[in-house]
Amino acid sequence: EAFITTLKGMSDANNNQVFLASLPVAGVSGTLKNRLRHPSTQSKVQAKTGTLRGVKALSGYLEHPDYGTIVFSIMVNQPSQSGKVLEKGIDQIVLHLTQLMPCS
Numbered sequence: 001e002a003f004i005t006t007l008k009g010m011s012d013a014n015n016n017q018v019f020l021a022s023l024p025v026a027g028v029s030g031t032l033k034n035r036l037r038h039p040s041t042q043s044k045v046q047a048k049t050g051t052l053r054g055v056k057a058l059s060g061y062l063e064h065p066d067y068g069t070i071v072f073s074i075m076v077n078q079p080s081q082s083g084k085v086l087e088k089g090i091d092q093i094v095l096h097l098t099q100l101m102p103c104s
Helices: 002-012 016-021 083-098
Strands: 045-052 055-063 066-075
Touching: 002 016, 002 055, 002 066, 045 083, 055 083, 066 083
Parallel strands: none
Antiparallel strands: 045 055, 055 066
16 A cells, blocks of 8 residues: 555656656566566556565556556565566556456
8 A cells, every 4th residue: 555655646746757757668668678568568557676585566557548547566475486477477467457447
């Protein structure tokens, strides 16, 4: 919850463009250059990766065609899987967020 609150606050701040420009872009730059290359996520996700011993995380923003900007934070603590398996799983969660559809 703290990460989401911080990210929401940063996106509403006066200098938000400076902060957003510092985040890697999915499939394009930084630690996300080789991740989230699906057409639904590439260039539509700006997020910060996080890795500590026993923790893997991805927190940031997703531009959704129906819902606008979605703020997300995914953290896995003390996993039994390898880092690459966790990255793949986290990326799948983000991909699923892009596929949310409005209720009608």
